[in-house]
Amino acid sequence: MKLSMSGEYAILAMLYLSAKPFGETSHIADIAKDQKVPESILRKIMGHLVKAGLLHSYRGKNGGITLARAADSITLLDVIEVIEGKIFLNKCLIGSEFCDRIGSCAVHSVWRQVQDNMIETLENKTFASLVSEEELLQQTYAT
Amino acid sequence: MKLSMSGEYAILAMLYLSAKPFGETSHIADIAKDQKVPESILRKIMGHLVKAGLLHSYRGKNGGITLARAADSITLLDVIEVIEGKIFLNKCLIGSEFCDRIGSCAVHSVWRQVQDNMIETLENKTFASLVSEEELLQQTYAT
DNA sequence: TACTAATATGAGTGTATTTATCATATTTAA
DNA sequence: TTAAATATGATAAATACACTCATATTAGTA
Numbered sequence: 001m002k003l004s005m006s007g008e009y010a011i012l013a014m015l016y017l018s019a020k021p022f023g024e025t026s027h028i029a030d031i032a033k034d035q036k037v038p039e040s041i042l043r044k045i046m047g048h049l050v051k052a053g054l055l056h057s058y059r060g061k062n063g064g065i066t067l068a069r070a071a072d073s074i075t076l077l078d079v080i081e082v083i084e085g086k087i088f089l090n091k092c093l094i095g096s097e098f099c100d101r102i103g104s105c106a107v108h109s110v111w112r113q114v115q116d117n118m119i120e121t122l123e124n125k126t127f128a129s130l131v132s133e134e135e136l137l138q139q140t141y142a143t
Numbered sequence: 144m145k146l147s148m149s150g151e152y153a154i155l156a157m158l159y160l161s162a163k164p165f166g167e168t169s170h171i172a173d174i175a176k177d178q179k180v181p182e183s184i185l186r187k188i189m190g191h192l193v194k195a196g197l198l199h200s201y202r203g204k205n206g207g208i209t210l211a212r213a214a215d216s217i218t219l220l221d222v223i224e225v226i227e228g229k230i231f232l233n234k235c236l237i238g239s240e241f242c243d244r245i246g247s248c249a250v251h252s253v254w255r256q257v258q259d260n261m262i263e264t265l266e267n268k269t270f271a272s273l274v275s276e277e278e279l280l281q282q283t284y285a286t
Numbered sequence: 287t288a289c290t291a292a293t294a295t296g297a298g299t300g301t302a303t304t305t306a307t308c309a310t311a312t313t314t315a316a
Numbered sequence: 317t318t319a320a321a322t323a324t325g326a327t328a329a330a331t332a333c334a335c336t337c338a339t340a341t342t343a344g345t346a
Contacts, residue, residue, distance in 0.1 A: 003144065003233050003254075005334065011250055028293075040336060047294060060343025063292045076253060090146050100179075106276035107154055110219060110268050111146075114261045121257050133249035148305065171322075183307060190323065203314025206321045 007083045009037045010045050014079050015134070017055070018071035018127035025064030045083065052082040072128035077119060079127075089115045150226045152180045153188050157222050158277070160198070161214035161270035168207030188226065195225040215271035220262060222270075230265075232258045 012035040017026060028046055032039035046065060049055045056068045067074065081087065090111040092099030102108065155178040160169060171189055175182035189208060192198045199211045210217065224230065233254040235242030245251065 001144065001146065001227055001230055001232065004332095008234070015250070038335065041334070043293075044295085044335095050294090057293060058343085059291095059293045059341070061291045062344065063342080065293080076250070084144055087144055089144065091151070104277055104280045106273040106280065107158070107219070110264065110273075114264050117260050117264070118257045121253065121260070125253050130249040130253075134247055137247045137249065147303095170320095181306065184305070186322075187306095187324085193323090200322060201314085202312070202320095202322045204320045205315060206313080208322085 001089075003080070004084060006041070006045055007080055009035075009042055010049060010079050010083045011076065012037060013042060013046065014049070014054070014067075014074065014127055015130060017065070017067050018074070018131045019134075020066075022070055023066055025058060025062075025066050027064050031065075048082055049079070054078060054082065070128070071131065072126045074127045075123045076125045076127075076130075077122035080122060087115060087119060089118070144232075146223070147227060149184070149188055150223055152178075152185055153192060153222050153226045154219065155180060156185060156189065157192075157197070157210075157217065157270055158273060160208065160210050161217070161274045162277075163209075165213055166209055168201060168205075168209050170207050174208075191225055192222070197221060197225065213271070214274065215269045217270050218266045219268045219270075219273075220265035223265060230258060230262060232261070 013031050016031050016035055020026060028043055029039055031037070032042045046055060046057070050057045050065075054068055054074060055065055057063070057065050077087075088094050090108075092102060092105065092108055093111055093115060099105070099108075156174050159174050159178055163169060171186055172182055174180070175185045189198060189200070193200045193208075197211055197217060198208055200206070200208050220230075231237050233251075235245060235248065235251055236254055236258060239245045242248070242251075
């Protein structure tokens with residue numbers, strides 16, 4: 001009942017990229033060093049995010065990585081679902097083939113309620129808003 | 144981001160017991176057969192629930208298992224926390240020693256919000272209410 | 287063309303967790 | 317003493333996860 005390491009790494013990398021001016025390329029090695037994430041793993045994660053259409057990658061000299069669209073159109077849910085797959089807190093929410101209690105299971109609807117709330121919260125939070133909240137926090141706590 | 148098998152088994156067993164008159168003992172073997180759960184695993188799970196004070200066990204001939212308190216005072220959260228441990232959707236919610244971004248992390252509060260909602264939903268659902276909801280469902284769908 | 291700097295990708299490894307089994311011990315009623 | 321039940325610890329099997337490494341691909345540049 002926890003986010004995976006890869007999920008956390010992906011969010012950190014997306015935060016890093018979202019704080020840059022849109023269109024400016026970054027290097028995976030720099031992100032890894034800055035966010036203290038294993039570089040070889042971050043490469044794989046970035047590959048998934050590129051394939052999913054959240055990032056653009058440019059190979060070769062002067063290559064790098066950028067957001068594929070503006071940070072205010074990318075949500076936490078977008079990133080998490082790429083890395084973790086669709087959120088299913090309980091097997092029986094995937095489909096009736098995984099649970100023979102459907103139709104008379106009261107637990108089902110509880111998980112459904114929790115999951116729906118979770119998804120709603122995560123899809124209402126864009127990386128643009130996260131970045132501006134962090135800037136605010138840093139100003140507040142700066143000495 | 145999913146409930147474990149053991150967590151599901153525990154909930155099924157608690158549902159079974161909650162549907163019985165309070166104080167009537169049941170046998171683990173019967174619960175396992177009825178709920179289609181591996182018996183040897185259910186034994187271990189029941190051991191945890193006994194140790195946590197949710198169940199009473201009686202050894203020896205005519206022994207068995209009962210709820211330790213009324214089903215309307217046992218919640219989904221109680222059972223899940225015994226089997227899965229405290230719910231922490233994200234490592235950084237456990238404590239600052241697991242996250243060096245605390246103080247300037249906007250993601251933190253999102254997970255906090257999701258987690259708080261989840262806990263609230265789960266602790267507001269007692270096994271007594273689950274049982275009566277299931278009875279209602281079975282009447283509705285009965286032919 | 288050859289070199290260099292960057293990402294892309296797939297195979298493989300080690301470890302931790304989960305699931306499950308088995309054997310044995312303990313308890314209690316009859 | 318026996319039978320019926322739970323308790324427990326050792327262990328195996330399966331799966332998922334975190335991570336590494338080697339190699340391929342691409343594109344700019346001298």
